[in-house]
Amino acid sequence: MATIIQQNPAVAPNSHAAPTPEPVEEQPEGRSKRPIIFIVLALVLLIGGYFGWQQYQFAQTHEDTDDAQVEGDVYPILPRVGGPVLEVKVEDNQQVKKGDVLVTIDPADYQQRVNAAEAALVAAQANVVAARAAVRTAQAGVGSSQATIGVSEASRTRLERDLKRSEFLRKEDIIPQSEYDAVQANLRATNAQRATAQQQVQVARQQVAAAEQQVAVAQAVVKQRQADLDNAKLQLSYTTITAPGNGVVSRKNVQPGQVVGPGQQLMGLVASERTWVIANFKETQLGEMREGQPVQIEVDAYPGREFEGKIQSLSAATGARFALLPPDNASGNFVKVTQRVPVKIVLNEVDPQHPLRAGMSVVATVKVK
DSSP: OOOOOOOOTTSOSOTTOOOOOOOOOOOOSHHHHHHHHHHHHHHHHHHHHHHHHHHHHHHHHEEEEEEEEEEEEEEEEOOSSOEEEEEEOOOTTOEEOTTOEEEEEOOHHHHHHHHHHHHHHHHHHHHHHHHHHHHHHHHHHHHHHHHHHHHHHHHHHHHHHHHHHHHHHHHTTOSOHHHHHHHHHHHHHHHHHHHHHHHHHHHHHHHHHHHHHHHHHHHHHHHHHHHHHHHHHHHHHTTEEEOSSSEEEESOOOOTTOEEOTTOOOEEEEEEEEEEEEEEEEGGGOTTOOTTOEEEEEETTSTTOEEEEEEEEEOSSOGGGGSSSOOOTTSSOOOOOOOEEEEEEEESSOOTTSOOOTTOEEEEEEEOO
16 A cells, blocks of 8 residues: 655745845935035026126116117108009019109190190280380380470470560561460460470370389289299109109009099108117116117027117107007006107118018117116
């Protein structure tokens, strides 16, 4: 009979089982990294403090604002006379020079006015000639009347002598009474002729004065007609619209055949020769700001490119004073708002590679100390 042998469960049946590893004491990881963290924090604080000090020092000597933009001359092209447009010789964004023809308006009506003014001027000049002839005629009448006075004076002198002789002869009864009466009648007639001639001289002189006044009136009419002609020619010249300066055509809104009126904006001309910056600084930033101080300009369109300029002038009023509806602090509740004052900044030099266009946003930094 076989004997059953029982195994001890504490003894492992597999003789190839791996030995149990001995526990290892772990070191805390945070202990070795703390000095590095402290060093990094110290460096960050030092660097931050350095840059903070630099910014503080910079803020003590500089004033800056991003409420600034590039400005330039923008000429509105407005016709001074109305009429149909014959030709438009430019396109949008086209470069033009001063004096270049932009738009031509039909000149037919204005040419007719020039022709009428020229005819009226010729007629007025003819009236001057006629008035001067009338003066000469009146002057001749004065001379004729004065000559008649001279003849009458000579006749009167002769008749007075004849009358004296006739009186003596009549007393002596040498001549008849009829002859004596005839001499007296002739003397009275001569005196009457002389008086008439004197009156004619006065009338003729008045005619001369009136004729001279007519000459003055005719000459004034000539000046008026000349002024009308000059005005007609001026109106005719307005039918050709030219560029007032060098620049770039913008916002063209006129086409051939369109009927335009005086004062109607046809296009804009942005001057390309000169630009400047208007920076709106807070009133609290103006304490140390003066004309001529240097300015550093950063344009959003050209990152990394800095422009140099200087303050040309400071506005005499805040921007709110020029608003359509200026604030009135005397009415309603008062809320204090820091105002901004426009400051004009001009560039020291123009960079053709980085042109500044009106309306561009910039950041202006003024060195006040």
